Amino acid sequence: METFDKLQILSGAARYDASCASSGSRRDGSAYGTGNTSRSGICHSWSDDGRCISLLKILLSNDCIYDCAYCVNRVTNPVPRASFSAREVVDLTMEFYRRNYIEGLFLSSAVMQSPDQTMERMVSVAQLLRNEERFGGYIHLKIIPGSSSELVSRAGLFADRISVNIELPSSESLKRLAPQKGKQAILEPMSLIGKEIRNSIVERKVSRRAPRFAPAGQSTQMIVGASPESDFQILKLSQGLYRKMNLKRVYYSAFVPVNEDNRLPVLASPPLLREHRLYQADWLMRFYGFSAEEILSDDVPNLEESFDPKTAWALRHPEFFPVEINRADYAALLRVPGIGLTSARRIVAARRFSIITPESLKKIGVVMKRAKYFITCSGRTFEKIDRQQALLKSRFLLGDGGDTAVKKPPKQLILSGLFS
Amino acid sequence: MSRYLYDGTVEGLLSVAARMLAESSEPEQATLDERQNTLFEDGVFIETDAAAAEMFFSRLRQEAPDAAHTFYFFILAEKEGMETSLLRYLILALRHGNKVNGNLADAAVRDIITVARKAQRELHRFKGILRFEKLRDGAYLAKMEPDHNILQPLAGYFSSRLRAEDWFIYDVRRRTAARWHSGTLRLGTIEQFTAPALSEDELRIQALWQTFFRTIAIPDRKNFRLQKSNMPMKYWRYLTEKQEL
Ligand code: SF4
Numbered sequence: 125m126e127t128f129d130k131l132q133i134l135s136g137a138a139r140y141d142a143s144c145a146s147s148g149s150r151r152d153g154s155a156y157g158t159g160n161t162s163r164s165g166i167c168h169s170w171s172d173d174g175r176c177i178s179l180l181k182i183l184l185s186n187d188c189i190y191d192c193a194y195c196v197n198r199v200t201n202p203v204p205r206a207s208f209s210a211r212e213v214v215d216l217t218m219e220f221y222r223r224n225y226i227e228g229l230f231l232s233s234a235v236m237q238s239p240d241q242t243m244e245r246m247v248s249v250a251q252l253l254r255n256e257e258r259f260g261g262y263i264h265l266k267i268i269p270g271s272s273s274e275l276v277s278r279a280g281l282f283a284d285r286i287s288v289n290i291e292l293p294s295s296e297s298l299k300r301l302a303p304q305k306g307k308q309a310i311l312e313p314m315s316l317i318g319k320e321i322r323n324s325i326v327e328r329k330v331s332r333r334a335p336r337f338a339p340a341g342q343s344t345q346m347i348v349g350a351s352p353e354s355d356f357q358i359l360k361l362s363q364g365l366y367r368k369m370n371l372k373r374v375y376y377s378a379f380v381p382v383n384e385d386n387r388l389p390v391l392a393s394p395p396l397l398r399e400h401r402l403y404q405a406d407w408l409m410r411f412y413g414f415s416a417e418e419i420l421s422d423d424v425p426n427l428e429e430s431f432d433p434k435t436a437w438a439l440r441h442p443e444f445f446p447v448e449i450n451r452a453d454y455a456a457l458l459r460v461p462g463i464g465l466t467s468a469r470r471i472v473a474a475r476r477f478s479i480i481t482p483e484s485l486k487k488i489g490v491v492m493k494r495a496k497y498f499i500t501c502s503g504r505t506f507e508k509i510d511r512q513q514a515l516l517k518s519r520f521l522l523g524d525g526g527d528t529a530v531k532k533p534p535k536q537l538i539l540s541g542l543f544s
Numbered sequence: 545m546s547r548y549l550y551d552g553t554v555e556g557l558l559s560v561a562a563r564m565l566a567e568s569s570e571p572e573q574a575t576l577d578e579r580q581n582t583l584f585e586d587g588v589f590i591e592t593d594a595a596a597a598e599m600f601f602s603r604l605r606q607e608a609p610d611a612a613h614t615f616y617f618f619i620l621a622e623k624e625g626m627e628t629s630l631l632r633y634l635i636l637a638l639r640h641g642n643k644v645n646g647n648l649a650d651a652a653v654r655d656i657i658t659v660a661r662k663a664q665r666e667l668h669r670f671k672g673i674l675r676f677e678k679l680r681d682g683a684y685l686a687k688m689e690p691d692h693n694i695l696q697p698l699a700g701y702f703s704s705r706l707r708a709e710d711w712f713i714y715d716v717r718r719r720t721a722a723r724w725h726s727g728t729l730r731l732g733t734i735e736q737f738t739a740p741a742l743s744e745d746e747l748r749i750q751a752l753w754q755t756f757f758r759t760i761a762i763p764d765r766k767n768f769r770l771q772k773s774n775m776p777m778k779y780w781r782y783l784t785e786k787q788e789l
Binding site for chain 1: 654668671706751771775783
């Protein structure tokens with residue numbers, strides 16, 4: 125088969141993967157080699173669906189022996205199959221990188237003959253790139269569940285980021301929908317990676333020559349809506365992954381039915397809004413100092429459709445407001461709907477020079493349409509803060525509160541992780 | 545109110561700033577314009593003093609490195625007619641140090657930062673969308689037409705990224721070029737540009753990239769508006785994925 129045809133099949137199969145991030149790693153590369161990575165991540169193009177292209181995102185193979193209910197590439201589906209050799213992937217990566225098409229490579233794969241045989245070939249791609257081509261650009265490898273710890277360790281030495289898909293939010297669902305992937309096959313490499321990353325950071329404090337292990341950290345991905353877990357269960361799982369396993373990111377992807385299968389729910393359309401709300405809640409946990417238990421509870425186990433989770437929290441906690449712009453600390457500013465990370469930072473910086481006036485708030489980037497209900501500025505209120513929740517809620521819903529009321533469901537950021 | 549005039553060079557502008565600092569005059573009370581040499585022009589012409597300009601700039605770099613950075617990008621933006629704001633910004637920077645960039649309530653500071661940010665943003669964009677083509681002799685060539693004069697920092701960036709390659713970056717409109725060859729970076733102007741021949745496999749690789757570009761998009765989620773707002777059409781001219789092969 126021609127490289128062209130393979131590329132078409134194997135990039136087409138990879139297009140649904142969420143994590144396109146190429147940031148978080150800084151690798152200067154060897155003196156004579158090609159490539160480095162940059163901390164902030166770079167988009168090289170935007171595809172026709174408007175998404176950022178940063179990495180050569182492909183599968184090594186889509187020729188799978190497993191039979192996961194939710195995946196197009198499962199063994200029982202009649203789709204065209206293709207597999208790259210390690211050399212083909214290396215050449216494509218180098219040719220594309222030298223022309224500045226990409227930041228690097230994101231390699232995943234179906235399970236070809238066995239997890240170890242597949243992982244072995246993936247690792248050899250990374251090894252050839254690093255050792256033979258002296259490639260210093262970004263490499264993200266997916267770990268095949270069930271591959272040996274020796275291979276996982278080698279993968280981490282060559283890659284900037286490695287990830288194991290957690291696939292589904294509970295082990296029961298995993299057993300039901302992806303019977304060949306045991307929970308242990310996923311969690312073991314995850315905790316091994318976590319440990320190796322921590323060790324490498326400690327060792328590198330002692331000696332700069334100690335090897336780096338996955339310097340951009342570990343991420344994972346799960347499918348939402350193919351199984352019955354609540355948002356609260358999902359957020360607690362993510363929180364645990366961030367806190368205990370040291371993950372950098374959890375990606376959520378709305379379940380898209382591609383197979384007929386009586387183990388799967390029948391949905392009119394993929395739960396895009398739910399996915400969007402989960403990303404918002406996840407963002408609150410990572411950057412805004414919220415815990416899963418603040419966002420949801422056993423009594424309210426699912427995120428509201430009509431409000432983003434931050435507004436929903438604010439509406440439930442009138443006692444926290446109003447927040448005084450000229451006095452409140454950074455953490456309190458962050459809790460105000462309409463104030464984001466940048467505007468909170470700018471408020472704190474600008475206060476050092478002068479008192480902030482209502483006029484300057486807009487220039488700072490505060491979305492007044494939403495914030496006005498929750499703040500005072502040197503004691504001045506903007507909108508009478510109505511203690512009657514129902515009224516305030518309806519105002520937000522009518523659109524007076526800005527973009528929190530959903531008129532159109534959001535575009536899906538990504539589709540389901542249809543392969544390992 | 546004092547009106548100053550200068551010769552339109554960066555050194556000239558820094559000379560005025562240095563002079564004001566030495567005389568501790570208030571920037572609120574001053575305006576600065578480029579001298580037009582018309583008969584009716586009034587104002588004090590400040591002679592360019594290269595040494596004073598250099599001293600001023602090195603002081604700026606020491607005491608307010610962030611502001612020096614902003615100033616650098618402001619200059620790359622090649623924006624005319626903002627001298628009065630720039631003067632005020634420079635004096636404030638030496639007075640307050642790096643904190644000056646937080647003072648967005650000040651109109652001059654805000655204007656300077658806005659312009660500088662645009663240049664910075666375009667530089668960042670070009671780190672992604674610059675496209676090299678392989679030439680017959682094995683070197684790589686990238687052509688571009690940026691709004692801002694970003695060649696120097698862009699070439700600096702690629703000299704640490706594509707270290708092992710030989711390459712040129714050519715700014716078509718300004719006719720300036722950077723060349724990276726065996727570990728040295730040189731900048732210069734090109735008067736006569738003749739398009740060199742491409743290497744034999746170049747079109748094959750470009751076609752492979754186009755294949756990838758097409759298939760990675762999710763077919764039933766076409767969103768050209770979003771694509772164009774992220775990647776304005778003015779940049780498509782040199783984008784490999786947007787060419788007919
Ligand atoms: S999810 Fe992965 S392992 Fe399961 S069928 Fe798809 S490609 Fe195979």
